[in-house]
Amino acid sequence: MSPLAARAHLLTNATADRYRQTLVDGVHRVATQIATTDRPFTGITPDHLGLEVAGVDLDQPLGDPLAVLDELQDVYLRDAVYFHHPRYLAHLNCPVVIPAVLGEAVLSAINSSMDTWDQSAGGTLIEWRLVDWTAERIGFGPAADGVFTSGGSQSNLQALLLAREEALAASALPRAEALPRLRILASAAGHFSVQKSAKLLGLAPDAVVSVTVDADRRMRPAALDRELARCRERGDIVMAVVATAGTTDFGSIDPLPAIADRCVTANVWLHVDAAYGCGLLVSATRRHLLDGIERADSVTVDFHKSFFQPVSSSALIARDGRTLRHATYHADYLNPARMVEQRVPNQVDKSLQTTRRFDALKLWMTLRIMGADAIGELFDDVVYRAAAAWDMLSEDPRFEVVTRSPLSTVVFRYLPTGPGRVHADAANLHARQALAASGAAVVAGTKVDGRHFLKFTLLNPETTVDDIATVLELIAGHAGGYVDRATAPLLACTA
Incomplete structure (x- = not known):
């Protein structure tokens, strides 16, 4: 050419x-x-x-x-796997709203880079406004600040970086001695990015301490008390407690007020991973489920999960914006220190990334065209549908269903009767694979107490109760057929 x-x-x-x-x-x-x-x-x-x-x-x-x-x-x-289809019920992937897709087209064409003012101008101010708006929805005061990120894993990593630096600054020990003693207390049902973050932050291999959960997969405050006490007895330094507002499998929301009480008493950083549950921030009926989140030191929100935004659109919000300085590095060619004195707003001063897309524009377009209430209504719809699915499963003797989620996941499995029960794990694995191979529906899988389960993750308001019923029949057909084939030789021998 x-x-x-x-x-x-x-x-x-x-x-x-x-x-x-x-x-x-x-x-x-x-x-x-x-x-x-x-x-x-x-x-x-x-x-x-x-x-x-x-x-x-x-x-x-x-x-x-x-x-x-x-x-x-x-x-x-x-x-392609099409998340807009009502029988896609697998992961935390949402259909996207058209205003956000419009924003995606605009930001890609203009191609602003969000690291410095002289590359983004109005984009910086729009991101600032959206960070302030999100902080207000969380319940933070005017000292809050934050930055858009690539997703929940990056937001969690940065939050724990801030917590690490605050803990090291407060420790009487030299940094080299304190670092191996740092511990993160996190729910046993929390996200794996906490463990990955600990490794990336140079913490000890056993730095993440798992806190047991109750039958609803919520962190037990009494168990948190025990782990805090054990850390004190061993001379470990708890740098952060990570609570979850919407676990990936169960949608469970940890008891935030009780956890916040303990973090205040122990003088420990509280991070709330609300990557999934952040949709409640705009819910007209369920916002109370996040009560206590305003007491966190940092919060992860994933707009590309519960706000129906295209990937990627996430943010880390800190209650005290000054803590974001721990991610700051001044490069003479990009954001020299003198620019701070000149009040030039360079978002790279707050970010782990340098070059960064103007992903905030998608949320801006959505709020300006649809409004927050409309987003909340869409999220409420999928929560309603998950509750209906849980009721349907709990009344069907072919299935075993786990705890009712306050959000939009349903964890369940096909449970054979009689001699076929020993094949339950294999039957559920087969059913998921066969369903995906047919293309008729896509569901997720997970493990609960060592057993294989299936999972619906409902993020499409267009999914109906009839869609769910149809998928359950397909699962029962695949799983039941597997069990029949597996037990046929045994039945033949006993005939």
């Missing part, structure tokens, strides 16, 4: 019409695919699709966007 031809693909004032037509073609293709998709997945295998992708010669461009869209149909669009 000649230099002149290559420049024709740059988005400039001279190519605005080409940009418009190319996006129209792409949007048309995606809209057609979404409108005609009749199942969440085709069931294609990695080996099969891998051959098609490997067969693409990346050194031989097709040149024509329409030809590339045709190719994309075969290597991606045809076999």
